[in-house]
Each structure stands twice: as C-alpha cells, then as structure tokens.
Amino acid sequence: MAGIRRIAVIGGGAWGTALALVAARAGRDVALWARDAATVDAINGARENPRFLPGITFDRGLVATTELETAMRGADAVLLVTPAQTTREVAGRIAPFCLPGAPVILAAKGIERGSGLLLSDVLREALPEAVPAALSGPSFAADVARKLPTAVTIAAGDETVADALSAALASPSFRPYASGDLIGVQVGGALKNVLAIACGAVEGRGWGASARAALTARGFVELSRLGAALGARPETLTGLSGLGDLVLTCSSEQSRNFAFGIALGKAGTAPMAQGGKLAEGVFSAQVAVDIGKRHGVELPISGAVAAVLGGSLSLDDALEALMTRPLKRES
Numbered sequence: 001m002a003g004i005r006r007i008a009v010i011g012g013g014a015w016g017t018a019l020a021l022v023a024a025r026a027g028r029d030v031a032l033w034a035r036d037a038a039t040v041d042a043i044n045g046a047r048e049n050p051r052f053l054p055g056i057t058f059d060r061g062l063v064a065t066t067e068l069e070t071a072m073r074g075a076d077a078v079l080l081v082t083p084a085q086t087t088r089e090v091a092g093r094i095a096p097f098c099l100p101g102a103p104v105i106l107a108a109k110g111i112e113r114g115s116g117l118l119l120s121d122v123l124r125e126a127l128p129e130a131v132p133a134a135l136s137g138p139s140f141a142a143d144v145a146r147k148l149p150t151a152v153t154i155a156a157g158d159e160t161v162a163d164a165l166s167a168a169l170a171s172p173s174f175r176p177y178a179s180g181d182l183i184g185v186q187v188g189g190a191l192k193n194v195l196a197i198a199c200g201a202v203e204g205r206g207w208g209a210s211a212r213a214a215l216t217a218r219g220f221v222e223l224s225r226l227g228a229a230l231g232a233r234p235e236t237l238t239g240l241s242g243l244g245d246l247v248l249t250c251s252s253e254q255s256r257n258f259a260f261g262i263a264l265g266k267a268g269t270a271p272m273a274q275g276g277k278l279a280e281g282v283f284s285a286q287v288a289v290d291i292g293k294r295h296g297v298e299l300p301i302s303g304a305v306a307a308v309l310g311g312s313l314s315l316d317d318a319l320e321a322l323m324t325r326p327l328k329r330e331s
C-alpha cells in the first residue's frame with residue numbers, strides 16, 4: 001500500500017498520547033483526538049498530559065483536538081486507543097470521517113464482553129469500510145512517552161498493510177515487527193491482562209516469587225491453547241505480543257492489571273472499586289473463559305480470576321482449587 005503520511009490518534013489517555021508521540025517521532029503528521037478539553041489544552045500548550053501521563057513533558061509538540069472530524073481529516077491510517085469496551089461506540093463515531101480502505105490500528109487489549117468478539121470483529125461490524133490492524137507488545141505508555149526503547153507487533157490480515165504500518169511508526173526507540181496474524185496478536189493482548197491480575201494477586205497475598213513464575217508459565221499454556229483454538233500462529237504466541245507482554249505485565253507493578261491484582265491479593269476477595277485506573281483484565285476474564293468453553297479449551301487460571309472477581313470464590317479457595325486439580329503430564 002502507499003506510504004502513510006497522516007495518522008489520526010483517537011483517544012487522549014496514556015497509550016493514545018504515547019502512540020501519538022511515536023507517530024510524530026517517526027515523521028508522521030499526527031492529529032490526536034481526546035474528549036476532554038483540559039487534556040487537549042495541556043497537550044497543545046504545556047506538552048503534557050498530566051491526568052494520564054503525570055510528570056512527563058513531551059520531546060515533541062502534538063496537535064490535539066476535541067473535534068473528531070478535525071482529527072480524522074485526511075488520515076491515511078487511524079490508531080484507535082480507547083478502552084476495549086468502548087471500541088464499538090468509538091468506531092461508530094469515527095465511521096462518517098474514515099477514508100474507505102484506511103487501516104484502523106486497534107491498540108486496546110481486550111475482548112468485547114457482550115458479544116465475545118475480538119476487537120477486529122467488532123470493527124468489521126461497526127466500521128466495515130476500514131481495514132482492521134492491531135498493535136500490541138510489551139510497552140508501558142510512560143516508558144514509550146519517555147522515549148525508552150521497546151519492540152511491538154503490528155498485525156493486519158494483509159501482511160503488506162502490516163509492513164506499511166510498521167514503517168510508518170518505526171523510530172530508533174520504537175521497533176515494530178509486522179505480522180499477518182491479527183487473531184494471535186489480539187488473543188495475547190487480552191489474555192495477558194487476565195493473567196497479570198492473577199500474578200498480582202499472588203504477589204499481594206505474599207505467596208512468593210516461585211508461585212508467580214509457576215503461574216506465569218501455566219498462564220502461558222492457557223494463552224497458547226486459546227490462541228491455537230482460535231487460529232493463532234505459534235510464533236505470535238511466543239512473540240512480543242504473547243509471551244513478551246505476558247512476562248512484562250506479570251512481573252511489574254507499573255502494570256495496572258498487576259497492581260489491581262496486588263490490591264485483590266491484599267484484600268483476599270474482589271475489591272469493591274478499581275481505584276479509578278483501567279484494568280482491562282477485569283472485563284476480559286469471564287468472556288475469555290466463555291470463549292474457551294465454546295472451543296473446548298479449559299482456562300483454569302483465567303476461570304479462577306473470573307470467579308474471584310465475580311465474588312463466587314475467595315483467593316485462598318482459588319489457590320487450593322488450582323493446586324489440587326487432578327495431576328497430569330506437562331503439555
């Protein structure tokens with residue numbers, strides 16, 4: 001496909017702002033849409049997003065706006081960076097302004113709850129003229145905004161689209177790898193959040209580093225089995241958006257899912273509130289288990305997370321249930 005000159009970034013939270021910086025550093029003409037006027041003013045004026053990226057002054061100026069039509073005007077590609085559960089609504093809102101055939105890169109990590117659809121399928125329903133793509137991998141917004149180096153996967157059904165998007169976003173601090181596996185990239189991104197809650201709970205409950213590593217490894221088995229059942233490629237599951245992101249989020253308090261898990265672990269049962277920060281795994285746990293059931297894939301750790309979050313199981317009982325499952329050979 002032709003070179004990508006102008007990119008619209010939809011969503012002015014931590015990741016949307018960081019990705020707008022990535023695109024600007026890669027030499028793209030960037031317009032960032034945020035719904036909150038104070039955020040737009042701070043980005044345009046002080047080169048900051050104090051609500052979502054506190055303490056970071058950007059190395060580049062960005063053009064932000066509260067007007068969707070202005071942000072979308074002439075965009076060759078769109079980065080959709082609002083929470084997973086808002087994808088259908090926001091895709092519907094940008095639909096009137098989206099150029100036919102423009103790639104829409106899904107940057108949220110989750111599965112739609114009501115429908116059980118991956119976000120690329122949500123996009124196909126809400127914005128059928130767009131070409132779905134996904135960006136995922138080990139990448140904390142604050143690190144990326146600070147220009148710390150990382151690598152991610154960018155996937156699209158047509159690998160030449162993934163190649164073009166990778167070229168459009170690459171810079172010395174941000175290295176995308178192109179992939180044709182749109183399903184695998186999304187399954188990894190959604191499941192690692194659920195598993196990070198489990199690992200955080202282990203941390204918060206004081207069950208030790210050995211338990212956390214064991215849970216991460218068995219969690220990877222869940223992620224791989226679900227991915228394989230949905231048609232993911234093995235190299236995606238062991239790659240940046242699968243194992244890479246799982247390792248990051250299951251071991252770092254910088255992760256909101258892991259931090260949510262720590263709070264859960266300290267409480268022993270599901271906390272009443274999330275403390276305001278987005279933890280996507282909370283929304284994906286049960287729907288992932290339901291998808292697994294439909295495909296004959298058991299997800300015991302994700303199931304335990306869903307049951308604890310749903311209030312039907314305490315953490316201590318969840319641990320006992322996992323540890324006393326019938327013994328089997330490792331696979």
Ligand SMILES: NC(=O)C1=CN([C@@H]2O[C@H](COP(=O)(O)OP(=O)(O)OC[C@H]3O[C@@H](n4cnc5c(N)ncnc54)[C@H](O)[C@@H]3O)[C@@H](O)[C@H]2O)C=CC1
Binds near residue numbers: 035
């Ligand atoms: N923060 C991070 O390090 C990373 C986040 N992600 C993913 O990116 C997605 C977004 O996360 P963040 O930007 O970090 O969250 P955030 O909480 O920092 O920001 C969310 C943004 O979405 C906006 N928003 C919420 N509901 C909306 C709606 N209905 N319509 C329009 N805008 C709406 C909020 O106003 C806010 O600007 C999540 O799925 C997350 O898993 C992916 C990689 C890294």
Ligand SMILES: O=C(CO)COP(=O)(O)O
Binds near residue numbers: 256
């Ligand atoms: O996806 C992320 C890093 O790759 C961010 O993780 P959290 O949403 O748990 O903060």
